[in-house]
Amino acid sequence: MLREVGLDALLLSPGSDLTYLSAYRMFTSERLTCLVLQQDGAATLVVPGLEAARAREAAPDLALATWEETDDSVDSVVRIVGRGRSLAVADQMWAAHLLALQSGLAPAQTVPASTVTRSLRERKDAGEVDALRDAAAGADRAYAAFEGVAFAGRAEHEVASDIARLLRAEGHREVHFTIVGSGPNGASPHHESGDRRIQSGDAVVLDFGGTTGAYCSDITRTVRVRGEPDPELARVHDTVRRAQERALGAARSGVAASAVDRAAREVIEEAGYGRYFIHRLGHGIGLDGHEHPYLVAGNDQPLAEGMAFSIEPGIYLPGRFGVRLEDIAVIGASGKAEPLNRADHALRVVD
DSSP states (O other): OOOHTTTEEEEEOOSSHHHHHOOOOOOOSSSEEEEEETTOOOOEEEEEEEEEEHHHHTTTTEEEEOOTSSSSSHHHHHHHHOOOOOOEEEEEHHHHHHHHHHHHHOOEEEEHHHHHHHHHSSOOHHHHHHHHHHHHHHHHHHHHHGGOOOOOTTTTTHHHHHHHHHHHTTTTSSSEEEEEEEEEGGTTTTTTOOOBOOOOOOOOEEEEEEETTTTOOOEEEEEEEOOOOOOTTHHHHHHHHHHHHHHHHBBBOOBHHHHHHHHHHHHHHHHHGGGGOOOOOOOEOOSSSEEEEEEEETOOOOOOTTTTTEEOEEEETTEEEEOOOEEEEEEEETEEEEEOOOOSSSSSSOO
C-alpha cells in the first residue's frame, strides 16, 4: 500500500491502526511509542524501555527499539526513518509528538495514516467478523438480562451502572459507554446519563457498548417504563423500527452508503417526523466504535463485502421523548447485509 500511494514509511502511535498491524495495544501518553513501517517491509516498534517486555510479548515478530527516560525519543524514530521522506502519520497522534517528529524529520511531507490504513481496515476478514459477532452477542445477552433491572424511581446513572455490570458479566472486558436517556432526556441522542429520576410511563433510550477482546459492540433499544406512556410513543417506535428494516434491506454490495441513509430517512419523512431524525444513519465499527464507512448523505462510497456498520435511525421530539433502534450489520458473501445483533426490537415494558 505504501508503494502504491508513493509513501516511504508509516508512523503509528498508540491507537487502533497500531493494534491492527501489530496486535500491540498501548495507551497514549507523553512517552512516545511509534511503529515505523517502511516501504521495503521493515518494521520497528519504538517503545520506552519500561514497556519493552510487554511490547515484546504482544508483537514478538517485530524489531524492537527502546529508549530510556533521559533519551530523546523522537531521535530514536528519526534515526530509523532518515530525512527528506514522504510519510503517513497516525491520524490521532498527539500534536506534541507530531510537531516534534515533523521538526526532526524536516523536510519530510506528512499525510494522515488513513491514506493507507482506511481501505485495509474497513473491510473485515472472517476472523474480524467473528469477533464483532461475539461482541454483538454479548450485548444482546446483556439486554436480555434487563428483566431483573428496576427503572422507575431510580436515577439514570444508577441504571447505567447496572448496564455496565451486565455487559461485563456477559463477556465484555471494557465498557465504553452506557447512555440512559429517560423521558425528555431521550430527545438528546448523546445524552449523558445523569441524576434525573426515571418516571412511570417514560420512554427510555438505552445505548451501550464496549469490547470483547479488541472488537466493539454498539446497540440501542428503547423501552417503556410501566405506566401511562405518551400517546404518540407507539407510533414513533413503529416508524423507527420500519425505517431500520428498510435500511437493512437496502444495504447491499455496490449500493452507495448515502442510499442506505436515504432509505431509512424516507420512511421517517413519510410518517411526518423527518425533521426529528437529526443524525446520520450509521457508522462503521471494528477496532474503533466509530470508523469508516459512514452511512450519511453525501457519502457515495459503494458498500462492499466485509464492511461492518451500525444502522440506527431515531426520532427525537424535544421536551417529550426520543426513540432509537441500533444494530450492527455486516455485508456478507451474498452481498446482503446481515444483522449481528438479534435482541428483540419490540417496545419492551420494564418496571
